[in-house]
Amino acid sequence: MYADNLTVFMTPEEKEALLLLEYAIFRYHGFDDEERARLESDAAALNAQSQLAKVYAFVDDILQKTNQSEVAVFEAALTRIKEVFAELSEDRRLEYVIQVWNANKAKGYVTEIEAIALLKVAKELGIQRGFVEYVRQQR
Numbered sequence: 682m683y684a685d686n687l688t689v690f691m692t693p694e695e696k697e698a699l700l701l702l703e704y705a706i707f708r709y710h711g712f713d714d715e716e717r718a719r720l721e722s723d724a725a726a727l728n729a730q731s732q733l734a735k736v737y738a739f740v741d742d743i744l745q746k747t748n749q750s751e752v753a754v755f756e757a758a759l760t761r762i763k764e765v766f767a768e769l770s771e772d773r774r775l776e777y778v779i780q781v782w783n784a785n786k787a788k789g790y791v792t793e794i795e796a797i798a799l800l801k802v803a804k805e806l807g808i809q810r811g812f813v814e815y816v817r818q819q820r
Contacts, residue, residue, distance in 0.1 A: 693732055697735055700727070702758065704737075705759070705798075706785055707720060707785070709751060709792075709798050719784060723784060739761070771811070774807070779815055796816075
């Protein structure tokens with residue numbers, strides 16, 4: 682799903698954060714087999730299977746510590762993503778959020794809660810305007 686030009690210069694930390702964001706969005710309303718397949722396919726495209734294993738472990742740890750709280754998973758994921766993406770340019774941050782939007786949209790629909798969660802991510806990363814403009818253009 683991810684463009685080749687996106688993956689060429691990604692650090693392992695960026696790959697992990699990108700997969701974490703995708704996983705957190707997919708999990709927001711439940712995580713089905715189609716989403717798992719998409720996430721694993723995206724990890725393979727990024728050559729990031731080891732980063733995906735770290736993402737799964739990170740989320741499992743949060744779930745155990747918070748009595749299975751999906752909100753806690755999202756908040757912990759957002760904190761980690763902000764740490765990694767803080768060093769990146771605004772264009773690069775926007776590109777990553779758009780890639781997750783497109784990965785989510787590829788299943789044929791985007792739920793309201795997923796859209797709101799990605800809007801929150803975009804706001805926290807300082808790219809809300811660019812993200813909203815992109816989504817509007819895709820209608």
